[in-house]
Amino acid sequence: MTLKLASLLVVLLCTACSREDKEIELSLVIRDHLFFPATLNIPAGRIAKVMVDNQDATPEEFDSKSLNREKVISAHSKTVLFIGPLTPGEYEFAGEFYAKTAQGKVVVK
Amino acid sequence: MFLDAVILVLQEVLEAALLLSVLLVVNQLLDQHFTSSHRVAMRWYGAALLTGTAGAALMAWAMPALSQWFDYVGPEIVNAFMQLLIVVCLYVHCLLLQSTLLQRRRRDLYAGLTLLVVIAFGVAREGSEILLYIDGIMGTPASLMPVLLGTGVATGIGVSAGVLLYYALVALPSLVALRTGMVLLVLFAGNMAAQVILLLTQANWLPYSPVLWDSSGLLTEFSVSGQLLYALVGYEATPSLAQVGGYIAAMLLIISTPLFRRCWRSIRS
Amino acid sequence: MTSIRRFLLAGVLAALTLFSFIAPLRGYRSSMAEVETLFDAHLLDASKLVANLDMARITRQSQLGDNLAFQVWEDGKLLAASSQAPSDHMAPLQQGFDFANFDGYRWRTYSWFDESTQRWIMAAERTDQRFALAENVVLETVLPILLGIPVTGLLIWLIVSQGLKPLTQLSSDLQKKPAHDLSELPLRATPKELVPVVNAVNGLIHRLGAALEREKRLSADAAHELRTPITALKIQLHNLAQEVDAGSESFRQLEQGVERMGHLVEQLMSLYRTSPEQFTADCTDIDLHALAQELVARMYPLFEARQQTLELLGKRCMMRGEPFALETLLANLLTNASKYTPLGGRVQVNVEAGDAVVVLKVQDNGAGISAEDKARIFERFYRVDRSSNAGPGCGLGLTIVQHVAALHQATVSVHASEFGSGAAFTVIFPALMET
Numbered sequence: 001m002t003l004k005l006a007s008l009l010v011v012l013l014c015t016a017c018s019r020e021d022k023e024i025e026l027s028l029v030i031r032d033h034l035f036f037p038a039t040l041n042i043p044a045g046r047i048a049k050v051m052v053d054n055q056d057a058t059p060e061e062f063d064s065k066s067l068n069r070e071k072v073i074s075a076h077s078k079t080v081l082f083i084g085p086l087t088p089g090e091y092e093f094a095g096e097f098y099a100k101t102a103q104g105k106v107v108v109k
Numbered sequence: 110m111f112l113d114a115v116i117l118v119l120q121e122v123l124e125a126a127l128l129l130s131v132l133l134v135v136n137q138l139l140d141q142h143f144t145s146s147h148r149v150a151m152r153w154y155g156a157a158l159l160t161g162t163a164g165a166a167l168m169a170w171a172m173p174a175l176s177q178w179f180d181y182v183g184p185e186i187v188n189a190f191m192q193l194l195i196v197v198c199l200y201v202h203c204l205l206l207q208s209t210l211l212q213r214r215r216r217d218l219y220a221g222l223t224l225l226v227v228i229a230f231g232v233a234r235e236g237s238e239i240l241l242y243i244d245g246i247m248g249t250p251a252s253l254m255p256v257l258l259g260t261g262v263a264t265g266i267g268v269s270a271g272v273l274l275y276y277a278l279v280a281l282p283s284l285v286a287l288r289t290g291m292v293l294l295v296l297f298a299g300n301m302a303a304q305v306i307l308l309l310t311q312a313n314w315l316p317y318s319p320v321l322w323d324s325s326g327l328l329t330e331f332s333v334s335g336q337l338l339y340a341l342v343g344y345e346a347t348p349s350l351a352q353v354g355g356y357i358a359a360m361l362l363i364i365s366t367p368l369f370r371r372c373w374r375s376i377r378s
Numbered sequence: 379m380t381s382i383r384r385f386l387l388a389g390v391l392a393a394l395t396l397f398s399f400i401a402p403l404r405g406y407r408s409s410m411a412e413v414e415t416l417f418d419a420h421l422l423d424a425s426k427l428v429a430n431l432d433m434a435r436i437t438r439q440s441q442l443g444d445n446l447a448f449q450v451w452e453d454g455k456l457l458a459a460s461s462q463a464p465s466d467h468m469a470p471l472q473q474g475f476d477f478a479n480f481d482g483y484r485w486r487t488y489s490w491f492d493e494s495t496q497r498w499i500m501a502a503e504r505t506d507q508r509f510a511l512a513e514n515v516v517l518e519t520v521l522p523i524l525l526g527i528p529v530t531g532l533l534i535w536l537i538v539s540q541g542l543k544p545l546t547q548l549s550s551d552l553q554k555k556p557a558h559d560l561s562e563l564p565l566r567a568t569p570k571e572l573v574p575v576v577n578a579v580n581g582l583i584h585r586l587g588a589a590l591e592r593e594k595r596l597s598a599d600a601a602h603e604l605r606t607p608i609t610a611l612k613i614q615l616h617n618l619a620q621e622v623d624a625g626s627e628s629f630r631q632l633e634q635g636v637e638r639m640g641h642l643v644e645q646l647m648s649l650y651r652t653s654p655e656q657f658t659a660d661c662t663d664i665d666l667h668a669l670a671q672e673l674v675a676r677m678y679p680l681f682e683a684r685q686q687t688l689e690l691l692g693k694r695c696m697m698r699g700e701p702f703a704l705e706t707l708l709a710n711l712l713t714n715a716s717k718y719t720p721l722g723g724r725v726q727v728n729v730e731a732g733d734a735v736v737v738l739k740v741q742d743n744g745a746g747i748s749a750e751d752k753a754r755i756f757e758r759f760y761r762v763d764r765s766s767n768a769g770p771g772c773g774l775g776l777t778i779v780q781h782v783a784a785l786h787q788a789t790v791s792v793h794a795s796e797f798g799s800g801a802a803f804t805v806i807f808p809a810l811m812e813t
Contacts, residue, residue, distance in 0.1 A: 032482040047317065058245035059172070061117075061238070065330050066347055068320075069311055072184060072241055074173040080181035082313040097245045098252075099113040100509050101484040103477060111513055111520070112406055255513055261524050262399045269392035269399075276389050333400055 023047040023082070030054040030073065033098035040106045044088045050081045060102060064093035067106065084108070110252045114259025115266075116331055117242060121235035122264050123340040126271030128231060128297055129154075132224065134278040135203065135290035153221040160225065161232025168237035169244065182312035189308040191230045196301045198226040200363060203294060270337065291373065293341070295360050300343025302359030303352040310351060318351035382545075386538045391531050398523050406516040413512035417503065418475060421488050424448075425501035429492050431458070445507050447485065451498040469500045478502065544569050548576065560587035601646035608640050645774040648706050660700045663810055666736055667694050667729040669701060673708050674727060680713070685722045688712075692729035695736045696810040699786050707782040710775040711740040711803050719744035724797060736809045741795035741802035752792055756780050779805070 024043070028050050029036040042048045054060055054073040061072045062081060073079050086108045095102025133154075168175075175183045202223035205216055239260070246256045278286045309315040325346035328335050338344035343356060363369055428448045447462040449469075456465070464480040469487035476487045485502035492499055544567075551563055562580040565573070615636055622629065667690075674690045681688040708727075715725045719742040728739040747755060754760050759773040783790045788807040795802040 034479040034482070034484055036479065038477070038479050047313075049313075056248075058248045059241050060245065061242070065325065065345075066323075068307060068345075068347060068349060068352075071311065072172060072176070072238065074176055075245070077173055077176060078181070079176050082311060085317055096113065096117055097242050100110060100505060101479075103484065110509070111517060112403065112410075115403060251510070255517055258517055258520055258524060262403075262520060265395045265524070265527065266399050269396040272388050272392035273396065276385065276392075333403060 023049045025049050025051065027051045027053065028081075028104075030056055030060050030095065030102065032056065033058075033060070033095060033101045035093075035095070035102055035104035038104040040083075040104065042084055042086065042106055042108050044108050045085045047085050048083045050083055051078060052081055053078045059097065061096040062093060063096035063099075064091060064106075066091045067093060069093070070096075111255040111259045114242075114256040115263045116336065118239055118260045118263035119267055119333065119336045120339065121239055122267030123270060123336055125228075125231050125235050126267045127274055127293075127340050129228065130271040130275035131278070131290050131293045131297070132202075132227070134275060134286060135294060136224075137279075138283050138287040138290065139203070153224050154228065157225045157228035158232060160229035162236060164229055164233030165236025165240055168233055169240040172237070172241060179312070182314070185308045185312035186314070188234060189305045189312070191234055192301050192305045192308070195227050195230050196298050196305075196359065198223040198230075199294065199298055199301075202227060203291075203369075204366075266333065288373070295363055296342045298363055299356040299360040300339075303343055303345075303348070303356040306351045306355035307349070310349065315351060318349045318354075320347050321350050321353055323347045383535075383538050383542055386541075387531070387534055390534050390538075391527070394530060394534075395527060399520075402516060402520045402523065405519070406513075409516060410509070410512050413508060417486070417508045418488075421475075421486060421501055421503050424503075425488050425490060425499050428501055429495070429497070429499045445504040447481070447502040449498075449500040451500070452496065457497065463500075463502070467500070468502055471498055477505070544572050548572060552579070560590065597646055601643045604639075604643045605647075608636065608643060611636050612640065642774070645778060648778060660702070661698055662701065663696060664699055664701055664704070665694050666697055666699075666704070666738060666807070667692050669704055670708060670727055670729050670738070673705055673712070677709065677712055681716055681725065684716060684719075686716060686719060687724045688727070689725075690727045690729070692727075693731075695729050695731045697736045697786075697807050698810050699807070703782045703785065707779050707805070708738070708740070710779050711805075714775055714803075715740055715742040715744070715801075718742065719800065723800075726797075731809060732806070734809050736807040738805040738807070739802060741797065741800060743795060743797035743800040746794060746799055747792060747801045755792065756790070779803070783807075 024046050026040055026042070026048050028040065030052065033056060040048070040050065052062060052073050054075060054077055057075050059072055059074050061070065063070050067083055067086075069081060069083065071079065071081055083106065086106070088108045091106040091108070093104050093106065172184065175187060177183060179186050202220055205220040205223065243256065243260065246252050278290055280286075281289065306315060310317065323346060328338065328344070328346065330336065330339060330344070330346055335344065335346075345352065348356075424446055425448070428450065431450075447460045447468065449459045449463045449467070450457040451467070451471075462481040468478050468480055468485070469476050469489040471489065471491075473490045474488070476489075478485050478487050484505045486505050486508070487500060487502040489498060489500040491497075548563070548568075560583055562583055563576050565576055565580075568576050615633060619629070670690055670692075674688060678688060712725070712727070719725060723743055725740070725742045728737070728741075730737045730739075756776050756779075757773075758777045761773040780790050783805050786807050788805050791804050791806075793802055793804070794800070
């Protein structure tokens with residue numbers, strides 16, 4: 001049973017890997033607890049490598065339930081976040097530490 | 110600010126509190142059943158909580174350096190590694206409790222050490238996030254009050270849920286309590302395995318896998334009940350295939366071991 | 379160890395905290411939503427107001443309050459704007475609400491197209507300030523609950539302690555009960571949950587008391603009933619001595635047997651004569667030294683027969699006790715000392731006053747008592763050396779000593795004597811408080 005499931009998993013993962021494209025690079029700046037740009041445009045089916053630059057003096061946590069991403073970005077530092085590939089639609093994200101102002105969305109077309 | 114703080118802190122506290130109370134109950138019952146000796150000494154729990162708190166401070170302090178590792182995916186990798194270790198130690202711990210092969214003192218030592226790793230690593234992982242959060246909020250004094258209140262409320266809810274779960278399990282007949290506890294531990298292990306997969310996917314170490322379903326309309330993770338379900342059975346509104354796969358695989362792996370089955374069966378007497 | 383108190387405190391506090399904390403969260407969510415619609419309506423009104431402004435008089439530095447920004451666009455050109463507004467479109471050219479980031483804040487925006495003037499009107503309001511208001515309202519309600527939790531915890535602790543009081547009272551009552559006290563537990567002010575427990579314990583005590591009483595009465599009655607036949611037996615034996623050879627071995631054995639039986643009956647009677655109820659009634663103030671002096675004089679022949687020295691040390695010591703019982707106690711200790719000390723041995727009696735106590739000590743230079751025997755000598759019918767001893771004895775002597783001592787709230791201990799060999803028995807009585 002376990003073996004069957006594991007092999008199924010491997011097959012599915014391989015099909016997922018097979019359509020790997022070159023990832024596109026984007027940048028996202030956090031300043032004054034705001035995201036710039038507040039909207040990230042990503043083509044459907046592509047992996048986006050987002051360079052996040054936190055220019056604030058406080059850490060921030062990039063959090064998105066719909067994107068299944070959660071990552072702490074330290075104060076005055078950069079990090080990388082991989083998003084996608086995604087199906088067309090809008091995916092909201094927020095800075096969990098300042099969720100009222102740090103709001104943004106990923107638009108996939 | 111307040112509600113965000115509650116949800117953020119609750120997510121961390123609830124997971125740790127529920128795991129702790131289930132561990133306490135299972136420990137107590139398994140030990141009673143298999144060795145009729147005293148359960149793993151309470152000082153291990155104390156030591157684990159202390160180590161965990163210190164670890165949380167250390168992790169929060171080291172976060173800037175950590176985030177530069179492995180091409181900026183250091184936190185994901187370290188967290189995934191810790192989580193994996195927690196699952197393994199949790200499993201070994203449960204096996205040790207019913208082991209009759211080891212010498213009494215050695216068994217207690219190993220059981221205590223694995224318990225220490227499970228709780229200390231868990232608390233360090235969850236606690237570092239809360240510390241970073243509160244540290245970050247210090248910069249904006251206006252938000253301090255709502256955030257501290259939110260932290261207090263979330264801690265209250267989390268700890269209370271843990272206490273109530275503990276007493277609810279203890280109130281059950283010991284066989285039912287033990288089996289419920291074991292099922293919960295298996296679910297926790299599945300949840301943790303799913304988190305490992307998620308972290309590795311986020312770090313791009315594991316390939317992408319499609320989202321299986323979206324139940325955010327039914328129950329959002331931004332609610333107390335969503336958080337409770339997340340902490341209990343690892344509920345996620347939009348899980349990926351790999352996450353669900355990892356969840357089920359970890360559970361099956363644990364359930365299929367002969368020792369688990371022996372434990373499950375032998376309690377029947 | 380599970381604790382009822384801890385369970386009640388933790389359980390009640392947890393349930394209380396859980397629900398009193400979750401309730402305001404729900405309130406928070408709904409009041410936030412309400413405030414949101416309220417502020418949106420306000421923003422919409424403000425944007426209508428902007429349309430009616432005299433555009434010519436508006437400069438780039440104009441303000442409509444700190445947290446209201448606006449822009450008026452005509453043919454893709456910025457006609458007028460407030461100071462905080464950015465130079466490009468602050469909201470999409472699409473009628474309705476949206477969010478935007480500029481001037482270091484996040485803004486709620488509203489844009490609409492004014493058909494009459496062919497202009498796009500955009501108004502924006504800072505989001506942080508609208509949340510602050512609603513948040514304060516909720517925090518005001520949450521803060522007292524949060525601060526109240528420790529107070530509630532203390533109150534629950536007190537309530538639980540008060541609730542458990544009858545139980546702790548009952549357990550301390552049971553713990554404090556002396557071993558020989560077989561009186562029933564009082565049922566006053568017992569909560570109805572504990573009445574069955576108290577009743578059950580009282581039933582048990584009652585049955586135990588009855589059983590003990592039966593045993594005592596049986597022994598006492600038996601002893602009493604045996605007295606007459608033994609006296610008759612003695613007389614018959616005396617008569618028989620005239621008729622047969624009194625010096626023969628079997629006659630001597632018979633005589634000794636009857637003697638021992640008579641002694642046993644006497645001892646049994648003195649053991650059960652002193653019941654606690656009767657004892658308190660017969661208590662008087664007595665000088666233990668004087669009592670010992672009298673007894674030593676009376677028993678001196680016994681020691682003389684075995685060429686033993688018997689000395690009495692000490693001085694006047696007043697205590698409260700029953701003279702007859704105390705006499706029995708000392709007589710038993712002296713008989714034992716004489717019996718277990720070889721011919722020509724030495725026995726010493728000491729009566730001394732200690733710190734609020736009176737100490738009676740009887741020691742000899744006999745063989746002493748082995749550690750193994752020490753544990754058992756106070757048992758009924760236990761004798762150290764059953765075979766060789768020819769003298770009368772039934773193993774009741776020390777039992778009586780202990781019984782009498784207990785009646786006087788005294789303690790009996792046995793240890794090595796100061797003579798190098800032999801045993802010492804020490805009885806410590808509470809002294810009479812002389813006023």
